[in-house]
Amino acid sequence: MLERMRVVDERPRVSNAIEAERLIEAVMETLSALSHVVGEETGLVKAGRLKDAMEREARKAELAGVYMKGVEQVKLNAVALARFAPERVKRLKSAHLAFQELIDLNQTVLATARAISESIMRDLAVDTNKQNRAPGYGPTATVGAGVFARPNAGPMVISKSL
Numbered sequence: 001m002l003e004r005m006r007v008v009d010e011r012p013r014v015s016n017a018i019e020a021e022r023l024i025e026a027v028m029e030t031l032s033a034l035s036h037v038v039g040e041e042t043g044l045v046k047a048g049r050l051k052d053a054m055e056r057e058a059r060k061a062e063l064a065g066v067y068m069k070g071v072e073q074v075k076l077n078a079v080a081l082a083r084f085a086p087e088r089v090k091r092l093k094s095a096h097l098a099f100q101e102l103i104d105l106n107q108t109v110l111a112t113a114r115a116i117s118e119s120i121m122r123d124l125a126v127d128t129n130k131q132n133r134a135p136g137y138g139p140t141a142t143v144g145a146g147v148f149a150r151p152n153a154g155p156m157v158i159s160k161s162l
Contacts, residue, residue, distance in 0.1 A: 014077040020084035023077065024092050027070035031092075034063040035099050042106045045113050 014020045037060045044053035074081060074092070081089050 014080040014084065017084040020077070020081050021088060023070075023073060024081065024085055024088040027067070027074060028092060028095060030063060030067045030070055031095055031099055034060065034067050035102055037063060038099075038102055038106050042102070042109050045109050050113065 012019075014023055037056050041053045041056045041060065044050070044056070
């Protein structure tokens, strides 16, 4: 906890309009880049191109980290930013709200893809766990039905990597 407090204390404070504008613009640029990556990911998942979507993960994580640091800096300097750049603060808030809507859409698309994948896996598991017995054997057998049992083919192997 003490170490974290030192990090916060070491961050520069905004003391004029130029610094306020620079901070807000830096956060806005990061938010724009992050929004672009999340939008791409959403589109790719919708199109079923999961592998391509997963390739965006590292960049998305990097931008999210930079954005969160920027948000912390904005919070630390909230009073100064409101004083020196009130219109830019409004723009930042609007951009953040739009980003939240994009994240909500992204989470919905990801949840849908996850549910579909789970459903496919569940159906495959049910199909592979059915006994490979011909109807001529077992308690419900009809003797002399002329049906020959095939040898057990063994379990089905499913690749989980997409």
